[in-house]
Amino acid sequence: MAQDFRSVREAPAEGKRVLVRADLNVPLADGEIADDTRIKAALPTIQLLLKQDAKVILVSHLGRPKSRDELSMRPVRDRLARHLSVPVELAPGVVGEDVSASAAALEPGQVLLLENSRWEGGETQNDPGLASALGELADIYVNDAFGAAHRAHATTEGVAHNLPAYAGLLLERELSELTALRDDPKRPLVVALGGAKVSDKVGVLRRFLELADTVLIGGAMCFSFFRARGVSAGDSLVEEEGIGLAEEVLEAAEHSDCELLLPTDLVIADSFAADAERKEIDGIEVPDDWLGLDIGPETTKRYADAIADAGSVLWNGPMGAFEMEPFAAGTRGVAEAVASASGHTVVGGGDSAAALVAFGLDQEVDWLSTGGGASLELLEGKDLPGVVALKDDDAQEEDSG
Ligand code: ADP
Ligand code: MG
Numbered sequence: 001m002a003q004d005f006r007s008v009r010e011a012p013a014e015g016k017r018v019l020v021r022a023d024l025n026v027p028l029a030d031g032e033i034a035d036d037t038r039i040k041a042a043l044p045t046i047q048l049l050l051k052q053d054a055k056v057i058l059v060s061h062l063g064r065p066k067s068r069d070e071l072s073m074r075p076v077r078d079r080l081a082r083h084l085s086v087p088v089e090l091a092p093g094v095v096g097e098d099v100s101a102s103a104a105a106l107e108p109g110q111v112l113l114l115e116n117s118r119w120e121g122g123e124t125q126n127d128p129g130l131a132s133a134l135g136e137l138a139d140i141y142v143n144d145a146f147g148a149a150h151r152a153h154a155t156t157e158g159v160a161h162n163l164p165a166y167a168g169l170l171l172e173r174e175l176s177e178l179t180a181l182r183d184d185p186k187r188p189l190v191v192a193l194g195g196a197k198v199s200d201k202v203g204v205l206r207r208f209l210e211l212a213d214t215v216l217i218g219g220a221m222c223f224s225f226f227r228a229r230g231v232s233a234g235d236s237l238v239e240e241e242g243i244g245l246a247e248e249v250l251e252a253a254e255h256s257d258c259e260l261l262l263p264t265d266l267v268i269a270d271s272f273a274a275d276a277e278r279k280e281i282d283g284i285e286v287p288d289d290w291l292g293l294d295i296g297p298e299t300t301k302r303y304a305d306a307i308a309d310a311g312s313v314l315w316n317g318p319m320g321a322f323e324m325e326p327f328a329a330g331t332r333g334v335a336e337a338v339a340s341a342s343g344h345t346v347v348g349g350g351d352s353a354a355a356l357v358a359f360g361l362d363q364e365v366d367w368l369s370t371g372g373g374a375s376l377e378l379l380e381g382k383d384l385p386g387v388v389a390l391k392d393d394d395a396q397e398e399d400s401g
Contacts, residue, residue, distance in 0.1 A: 131158025144168020149386030194219025195317025198242030234286030265296025294320030
């Protein structure tokens with residue numbers, strides 16, 4: 001696919017105020033940053049701009065604040081400053097007179113971080129007034145927030161229409177990795193899908209039944225498939241809405257050239273707890289009062305073999321309740337297979353990424369996507385509003401017209 005938007009690498013940023021929408025939406029635990037992967041992933045674009053003596057103005061959302069007393073960007077500011085080894089000034093808000101004054105006072109090579117964009121109600125409503133106020137802070141806009149690109153918000157979409165707009169390095173890489181996998185994969189393409197709900201993944205599942213050579217199903221999701229075939233799932237986590245969807249997927253699989261594999265053995269437990277009684281069963285029928293919490297060793301082996309032989313691999317969603325060690329083996333087996341696969345490997349999904357990190361394998365895959373929902377929507381074939389807005393860049397049309 002030809003790239004029809006401009007890269008930050010071509011942006012005339014020297015001495016200019018550059019508004020960078022980054023994805024700094026890190027998980028917090030007791031006000032502390034629990035995982036700073038997203039901050040680290042945002043650094044290359046910021047560093048590129050600083051090298052060109054730009055005046056960098058960063059903006060991101062952080063969680064879902066109910067008021068301006070909640071979820072300040074302060075901890076993110078501190079961590080960013082540490083990684084960049086330059087001071088990062090925290091603005092007194094998102095927009096407004098004081099923020100404009102801070103932006104106007106920036107010198108080349110300095111960094112200003114705006115406050116949590118969701119402090120402004122207009123952010124999620126993509127309010128034109130907020131988008132234009134953001135536009136007035138800067139000369140150039142760069143969108144590097146791939147993880148938020150599936151949302152049409154003021155900082156991800158609206159403001160792109162008010163300034164010359166460019167794609168950041170992370171956003172570019174995410175798009176090229178994921179579209180290559182979707183549109184031109186090395187074969188055989190093996191897709192491993194797990195996680196909690198069929199409804200989260202059904203779009204991708206349908207898409208890859210048409211594109212992939214093999215789809216492997218694990219996680220709680222498999223119980224919707226078993227129920228669709230009339231097999232009892234005991235007390236396993238079953239999404240009722242997922243049963244009908246699974247039925248449709250099974251039907252579609254019959255008419256596709258893609259091989260859809262389901263578990264043939266399971267790890268079950270008598271409660272959802274690490275110290276529950278645990279059993280491996282050869283089969284998929286979960287007795288009453290038991291729950292299926294992982295794929296079994298035989299299934300894990302079968303899935304790992306398919307991954308080892310793949311030309312490319314997409315993995316999204318844990319194979320079981322891997323956060324509890326007794327139910328981590330299936331996810332670990334798939335993660336290890338992905339890590340050691342000779343094909344091109346791409347992993348998406350917040351919990352799958354967390355699993356890779358927990359197993360110490362996050363450096364062993366070719367691409368670990370930072371976007372959960374955004375990567376799924378892109379793989380499904382949907383347009384991402386934050387990316388479309390870069391293509392509709394008015395300044396770009398003037399240049400080329
Ligand atoms: P991702 O974030 O990678 O897309 P999901 O959010 O779809 O993944 O699902 C991850 C969650 O699903 C994990 O917290 C995991 O514990 C849970 N899970 C997977 N399999 C099971 C299962 N058999 N029973 C209960 N929970 C499960
Ligand atoms: Mg998740």
